[in-house]
Amino acid sequence: xxxxxxxxxxxVRRPDPAIKAYLIYGPDRGLAHERASTLIKAILSDPxxxxxxxxxxxxxxxxDPAALADAMAAMSLTGGQRLVRxxxxxxxxxxxxxxxxxxxESGALAPETVLVVESGDLTPRGKLRKSFEPAKNxxxxxxxxxxxxxxxxxxxxILEAAGLTLATDARNAWLPRLEGDRALARGEIxxxxxxxxxxxxxxxxxxxxxxxxxxxxxxxxxxAQIDAVIEPALLGRLAEADKAYxxxxxxxxxxxxxxxxxxxxxxxIGAVQSAGGGDAAIARAGAPRFGPPxxxxxxxxxxWRGRRLEHARQLAFEAxxxxxxxxxxxxxxxxxxxxxxxxxxxxIQH
Numbered sequence: 447x448x449x450x451x452x453x454x455x456x457x458v459r460r461p462d463p464a465i466k467a468y469l470i471y472g473p474d475r476g477l478a479h480e481r482a483s484t485l486i487k488a489i490l491s492d493p494x495x496x497x498x499x500x501x502x503x504x505x506x507x508x509x510d511p512a513a514l515a516d517a518m519a520a521m522s523l524t525g526g527q528r529l530v531r532x533x534x535x536x537x538x539x540x541x542x543x544x545x546x547x548x549x550x551e552s553g554a555l556a557p558e559t560v561l562v563v564e565s566g567d568l569t570p571r572g573k574l575r576k577s578f579e580p581a582k583n584x585x586x587x588x589x590x591x592x593x594x595x596x597x598x599x600x601x602x603x604i605l606e607a608a609g610l611t612l613a614t615d616a617r618n619a620w621l622p623r624l625e626g627d628r629a630l631a632r633g634e635i636x637x638x639x640x641x642x643x644x645x646x647x648x649x650x651x652x653x654x655x656x657x658x659x660x661x662x663x664x665x666x667x668x669x670a671q672i673d674a675v676i677e678p679a680l681l682g683r684l685a686e687a688d689k690a691y692x693x694x695x696x697x698x699x700x701x702x703x704x705x706x707x708x709x710x711x712x713x714x715i716g717a718v719q720s721a722g723g724g725d726a727a728i729a730r731a732g733a734p735r736f737g738p739p740x741x742x743x744x745x746x747x748x749x750w751r752g753r754r755l756e757h758a759r760q761l762a763f764e765a766x767x768x769x770x771x772x773x774x775x776x777x778x779x780x781x782x783x784x785x786x787x788x789x790x791x792x793x794i795q796h
Contacts, residue, residue: 448579449587457587458485465585466557467547469578471565472589473730475717476629481589482531482564489529489560500530504539505752507532514542518559528558533756534565535720540574547577547584566720589628597621597631604635609645609653616657629713637706671699672707673739679784680711680746682791687784701776702769705783709762714743715750716759723747749791758787 447465449457458470458481470482486493493499500517507514517530534540543563549555568575578586598621605612612620624631638655641662642648671694679687695701714731721727725735734740750758765783769776 447581447585449585451588451590454481454587454589455484457585458482459488461485461488461560462585465560465583466550467561467563467578467581467584469563469565469574469584469586470589471563471568471574471586473567473717473721474589474591474628475566475720476632476713477589478564478566480628480632481587482562485562486529486531490527498526498528500528502530502532503753503756504532504534507539507542511542514546514561518546518555518557518561520559527560529560529562532561532563534563534574535752536566536568536722537572537574540565544573544577547581550583551581566717594621597624600628600631601635604632604639605655608639608642609648610639610642610655611653612655613657616655616660619657620660630710633706633709633713637702640702672704675704675784676708676711677739677742677746679708679788680750680791681742682749682788682794684785684788684792687788688781691781691784695777701780705762705766705769705776705780708784708787709759709766711746712750712755712759712762715747716755718747719751719755749794754790754794758790761786 458468461468468482468485470478470485472478483493486499490498500520502513502517514530514532520528532543534543540563543561546555546561550557563574565574570576575586578584598617601612601617601621601624624634638659642652642655642659645653675687675690675694678684678690691704694704714733717731718727718733721730728735728740728743734743761783765779768779
């Protein structure tokens with residue numbers, strides 16, 4: 447079955463128990479990732495339980511084609527629902543998934559475990575969509591770029607949860623800048639919340655997001671300074687990354703801003719790779735296209751791929767969570783993250 451654009455979000459927030467396999471795909475990888483994560487949280491009582499959730503990549507399926515069937519057949523050691531999440535960049539490595547859907551549709555397989563496949567853009571003639579869309583017990587959900595209306599709803603929801611409202615002139619100036627990728631848009635919205643501070647940290651009456659606030663944290667402000675830190679870190683130039691970071695913080699730069707810049711860059715790398723890695727994909731992702739910055743970005747594409755890229759994203763997410771929850775100094779946490787990535791890049795290239 448196929449979910450319409452109008453019903454997609456409802457289908458992942460309130461999943462149908464009869465659906466045993468989901469394909470969540472599209473050019474907006476940030477939105478695909480977000481919907482897959484929302485679905486998993488709706489199905490599993492504890493998404494962090496390693497006995498309830500198994501995660502596989504296309505590399506796992508290529509190296510061990512039986513890994514998916516084994517994971518789907520495994521029993522939960524703690525009881526309750528199990529789920530297998532498979533992350534693909536496209537059709538590559540999807541053979542075991544197609545075979546499983548065929549068995550599901552024919553009645554040869556009646557799993558208790560739910561399968562969630564997350565992928566980049568797919569053509570209607572591709573084997574993944576052709577296996578999921580006609581199936582009665584499987585559902586495909588396409589993820590295309592947000593409209594102004596959906597971006598407005600996303601921003602309003604996050605800001606409202608933080609006790610903030612968005613002024614009309616700020617809305618008109620800001621929302622067009624967020625178009626293109628759900629993950630990047632969410633990152634900018636959350637950066638704005640961090641800038642305004644939590645409800646208990648703000649001055650009385652400072653609950654309105656103004657155009658001045660938007661300009662102060664605009665994504666295109668200070669990008670050169672942020673790139674000066676991120677580029678050497680992702681290419682393994684450890685000493686250079688460390689010096690650039692210290693220089694940025696000493697000049698009044700934001701550790702959280704650098705962390706957000708790093709997350710945007712990792713998302714760009716993922717988006718370009720899922721779209722085939724060509725110049726058109728680079729342009730659509732908003733990545734550098736000319737001169738030394740473009741050459742550096744292409745180097746980053748070659749270093750951070752597949753499981754390495756997903757691991758880097760997870761490390762960045764964990765750093766963000768610690769900044770929000772533990773009260774630990776952001777400067778130290780982001781510094782540790784950058785050095786860890788730089789060391790990893792050095793090992794990859796040697």
